[in-house]
Amino acid sequence: xxxxxxxxxxxxxxxxxxxxxxxxxxxxxxxxxxxxxxxxxxxxxxxxxxxxxxxxxxxxxxxxxxxxxxxxxxxxxxxxxxxxxxxxxxxxxxxxxxxxxxxxxxxxxxxxxxxxxxxxxxxxxxxxxxxxxxxxxxxxxxxxxxxxxxxxxxxxxxxxxxxxxxxxxxxxxxxxxxxxxxxxxxxxxxxxxxxxxxxxxxxxxxxxxxxxxxxxxxxxxxxxxxxxxxxxxxxxxxxxxxxxxxxxxxxxxxxxxxxxxxxxxxxxxxxxxxxxxxxxxxxxxxxxxxxxxxxxxxxxxxxxxxxxxxxxxxxxxxxxxxxxxxxxxxxxx
Amino acid sequence: xxxxxxxxxxxxxxxxxxxxxxxxxxxxxxxxxxxxxxxxxxxxxxxxxxxxxxxxxxxxxxxxxxxxxxxxxxxxxxxxxxxxxxxxxxxxxxxxxxxxxxxxxxxxxxxxxxxxxxxxxxxxxxxxxxxxxxxxxxxxxxxxxxxxxxxxxxxxxxxxxxxxxxxxxxxxxxxxxxxxxxxxxxxxxxxxxxxxxxxxxxxxxxxxxxxxxxxxxxxxxxxxxxxxxxxxxxxxxxxxxxxxxxxxxxxxxxxxxxxxxxxxxxxxxxxxxxxxxxxxxxxxxxxxxxxxxxxxxxxxxxxxxxxxxxxxxxxxxxxxxxxxxxxxxxxxx
Numbered sequence: 001x002x003x004x005x006x007x008x009x010x011x012x013x014x015x016x017x018x019x020x021x022x023x024x025x026x027x028x029x030x031x032x033x034x035x036x037x038x039x040x041x042x043x044x045x046x047x048x049x050x051x052x053x054x055x056x057x058x059x060x061x062x063x064x065x066x067x068x069x070x071x072x073x074x075x076x077x078x079x080x081x082x083x084x085x086x087x088x089x090x091x092x093x094x095x096x097x098x099x100x101x102x103x104x105x106x107x108x109x110x111x112x113x114x115x116x117x118x119x120x121x122x123x124x125x126x127x128x129x130x131x132x133x134x135x136x137x138x139x140x141x142x143x144x145x146x147x148x149x150x151x152x153x154x155x156x157x158x159x160x161x162x163x164x165x166x167x168x169x170x171x172x173x174x175x176x177x178x179x180x181x182x183x184x185x186x187x188x189x190x191x192x193x194x195x196x197x198x199x200x201x202x203x204x205x206x207x208x209x210x211x212x213x214x215x216x217x218x219x220x221x222x223x224x225x226x227x228x229x230x231x232x233x234x235x236x237x238x239x240x241x242x243x244x245x246x247x248x249x250x251x252x253x254x255x256x257x258x259x260x261x262x263x264x265x266x267x268x269x270x271x272x273x274x275x276x277x278x279x280x281x282x283x284x285x286x287x288x289x290x291x292x293x294x295x296x297x298x299x300x301x302x303x304x305x306x307x308x309x310x311x312x313x314x315x316x317x318x319x320x321x322x323x324x325x326x327x328x329x330x331x332x333x
Numbered sequence: 334x335x336x337x338x339x340x341x342x343x344x345x346x347x348x349x350x351x352x353x354x355x356x357x358x359x360x361x362x363x364x365x366x367x368x369x370x371x372x373x374x375x376x377x378x379x380x381x382x383x384x385x386x387x388x389x390x391x392x393x394x395x396x397x398x399x400x401x402x403x404x405x406x407x408x409x410x411x412x413x414x415x416x417x418x419x420x421x422x423x424x425x426x427x428x429x430x431x432x433x434x435x436x437x438x439x440x441x442x443x444x445x446x447x448x449x450x451x452x453x454x455x456x457x458x459x460x461x462x463x464x465x466x467x468x469x470x471x472x473x474x475x476x477x478x479x480x481x482x483x484x485x486x487x488x489x490x491x492x493x494x495x496x497x498x499x500x501x502x503x504x505x506x507x508x509x510x511x512x513x514x515x516x517x518x519x520x521x522x523x524x525x526x527x528x529x530x531x532x533x534x535x536x537x538x539x540x541x542x543x544x545x546x547x548x549x550x551x552x553x554x555x556x557x558x559x560x561x562x563x564x565x566x567x568x569x570x571x572x573x574x575x576x577x578x579x580x581x582x583x584x585x586x587x588x589x590x591x592x593x594x595x596x597x598x599x600x601x602x603x604x605x606x607x608x609x610x611x612x613x614x615x616x617x618x619x620x621x622x623x624x625x626x627x628x629x630x631x632x633x634x635x636x637x638x639x640x641x642x643x644x645x646x647x648x649x650x651x652x653x654x655x656x657x658x659x660x661x662x663x664x665x666x
Contacts, residue, residue: 038508039490093452096429119426119452120490123459127482130463134476142475143467149460157372157453175371 011323012055015064018316022063022077023056029081033128045121046088058188059084061213065192065206068317075136076195082145083188085129090152090184092122141191148187155179159244164271166253166264168245174215182214201311208308209321216301216328222246223294224331226282237278243268247297249281251290260284295332302329344656345388348397351649355396355410356389362414366461378454379421391521392417394546398525398539401650408469409528415478416521418462423485423513425455474524481520488512492577497604499586499597501578507548515547534644541641542654549634549661555579556627557664559615570611576601580630582614584623593617628665635662 016023036042059080066076096118126149133142159176162168189210193203226248228236239246245268253264263280266272285291305325312318349356369375392413399409429451459482466475492509495501522543526536559581561569572579578601586597596613599605618624638658645651 036487036490038512039487039494041490041494042487090456093456096448096452115429115448116493117490119429120486120493122456123423123426124483124486124490126456126459127479127486130475130479131483134472134479137472139467139470139472139475142463142472146460146463146467150457150464153453153457153460154369154372154375157369157374157450157457160449160453161372161374179371 011320011327012057012060015060015317015320015324016056018320019060019063019067022067022080023060025074025077026056026059026063026080026084029077029132030084033081033085033132034125036124039124041117042121042124045092045117046125056084058087058184061185061188061210062192064317064321065189066195067192068313068315068321069193069196069198069202069206070313071192071196073195075138076192078132078135079141079145079191079195080188082129082132083184083191085125085132086145086149086152087184089122089125089129090156090180092118092125094156096122136195138194140194144187144190144194148183151179151183153179155181155183162245164243164269165245166261166268168250170247170250170254173245173247173250177215177218178211181218182211185214185217186210205308205310205312209305209325212301212305212308213325213328216298216305216325219247219294219298219301220328220331223248223291223298226285226291227332237281240267240278240281241273243271248285248290248294251293252281252285252288255288255290256284298329298332302326344653344660345390345393348393348650348653348657349389351653352393352396352400355400355413356393358407358410359389359392359396359413359417362410362465363417366414366418366465367458369457372457374450375454375457378425378450379458389417391420391517394518394521394543395525397650397654398522399528400525401646401648401654402526402529402531402535402539403646404525404529406528408471409525411465411469412474412478412524412528413521415462415465416517416524418458418465419478419482419485420517422455422458422462423489423517425451425458427489469528471527473527477520477524477527481516484512484516486512488514488516495578497576497602498578499594499601501583503580503583503587506578506580506583510548510551511544514551515544518547518550519543538641538643538645542638542658545634545638545641546658546661549631549638549658552580552627552631552634553661553664556581556624556631559618559624560665570614573600573611573614574606576604581618581623581627584626585614585618585621588621588623589617631662631665635659 034043034046062080062083063076066079096115129145130142133145155176155178158172159180162172162176186207187210189206190203193206222239225239225246226236240249249264249268253261256264263277263284267277267281302325306322309318309322367376367379395413395416396409399412429448462478463475466478488509488511491505492513495505495509519540520543522539523536526539555572558572558579559569573582582597582601586594589597596610596617600610600614635658639655642651642655
């Protein structure tokens with residue numbers, strides 16, 4: 001029990017412990033359903049990602065929401081697995097889109113195999129996720145998760161077209177974040193409530209919690225890209241180098257004078273980045289309070305996530321969901 | 334009416350004429366559903382493909398199957414649109430996987446935009462197709478089409494891993510073809526019958542027709558790659574250059590002597606292709622009767638498609654479906 005006790009101060013690990021029977025069923029289902037009778041390449045590629053030590057945060061949210069709402073059946077395992085497959089599929093496709101070489105400190109699938117395998121195995125997992133959903137026998141769940149899937153992709157495409165454009169607004173940024181990150185968090189919690197058959201108010205509360213948690217999560221991620229000092233597996237300034245318009249940069253550009261504007265134009269739009277540019281970008285973001293303002297935005301979304309929980313059934317799961325909302329921003333210290 | 338009369342000897346054009354009200358609803362739904370409020374890049378890329386003058390054969394099969402079985406509702410339009418979106422998504426992803434520069438004689442989306450857009454817009458259409466399916470309110474339809482989607486991708490991955498491997502068997506080839514082509518044909522016709530609520534025997538017959546038609550279609554396509562003389566928009570020998578193990582090549586390798594085996598190993602496995610190699614490959618395939626045997630296989634599958642139609646409601650639609658099975662192989666003259 002020592003190991004568990006030591007880990008127990010991280011709330012998602014306490015939640016994983018609380019849900020360990022459900023989670024081990026999800027793990028078993030992931031292994032069964034990622035198999036392919038005809039194409040052994042598929043489980044190879046998937047295993048590389050699925051076993052890379054992700055936190056299984058999204059499927060855990062589905063399990064937690066269902067159990068919180070008193071669900072006693074077994075279909076939450078199918079839906080949690082479906083949610084993890086959608087997430088894994090988007091990671092595989094993201095790495096192709098971003099031309100990434102590393103994820104979670106390990107080489108990406110597109111590097112180990114090829115872009116082709118990443119595209120096709122992502123498609124396979126996406127199709128598998130819909131198969132799993134049909135087994136839960138709820139058209140409403142399918143509607144929520146197919147809507148989320150469309151929104152995820154819209155967010156990714158919007159991010160693609162907004163990249164390298166220094167006129168990108170905070171409004172566009174939040175549309176991107178709602179799509180690429182929050183949509184799946186929100187759907188993950190919402191379908192848990194739908195499965196349990198709770199009231200529309202509670203389903204809405206679960207959706208809002210997932211939405212706000214997902215936004216907080218992504219804003220923190222974008223801030224840590226510059227803040228550093230966290231085991232994100234990313235290098236400080238990756239987003240700057242990839243010319244992604246994230247919240248800290250957007251806030252810094254909003255208050256830029258002419259010289260600073262020229263700097264952002266050169267580095268982000270014209271892709272002319274030189275030694276010392278990242279350091280200069282950091283000093284601009286810090287000088288204009290953009291990092292601090294981004295931190296406050298993250299704290300605000302964390303608070304909204306906790307506020308959404310009011311009215312849901314009280315107990316240890318609810319407390320842990322609130323703690324997770326705190327923990328997401330605690331990475332900022 | 335002259336233009337229609339002139340075109341009317343092609344059976345898929347007669348079927349399109351017969352179903353023109355349904356088809357114009359499908360066209361309208363394609364335009365509405367490919368739109369994206371947030372990401373205008375999406376309809377740009379989709380329009381490039383959707384309006385490229387494809388024959389809409391797959392959605393037409395869904396409409397035809399539903400009408401053949403007496404369906405009077407409106408959900409066949411949703412399902413036909415979903416089928417076309419799945420097809421378009423796979424084309425977008427295929428062009429990334431094949432690193433293609435042309436499709437139907439026009440530059441591919443991955444060339445006009447980039448691989449990123451092709452991957453993400455494909456994902457978007459795939460998600461949209463599942464949204465459309467949920468609107469038809471049939472879990473069984475969702476099961477059939479999500480199974481087909483998984484099978485399509487398995488076929489593509491199997492093709493990827495079988496490429497450049499001269500030990501590929503006919504059995505593997507047909508698994509690939511059943512996946513990448515026949516699965517969607519079979520699902521397209523099957524869901525029309527499910528929607529109409531016909532007997533299991535008739536649903537099975539519709540499935541079998543689509544399956545056999547799809548296989549015939551792909552075998553003909555693979556043969557025309559060498560046979561040429563058809564407006565396929567492909568160049569003679571593309572598959573040979575891309576080292577795809579299609580049926581004519583597999584049949585030629587099966588009867589190869591040592592010298593010929595060395596030739597196939599050099600050109601397909603070691604990718605050492607020289608001037609005159611395509612011509613030599615053609616003479617080997619022709620000399621061993623591999624092209625003729627492939628043609629006979631295609632004729633056999635066309636016949637199986639027609640045989641499957643026995644027991645389905647007689648009338649003009651059934652006759653046109655039989656004519657389409659003939660027409661697919663008539664491209665071989």
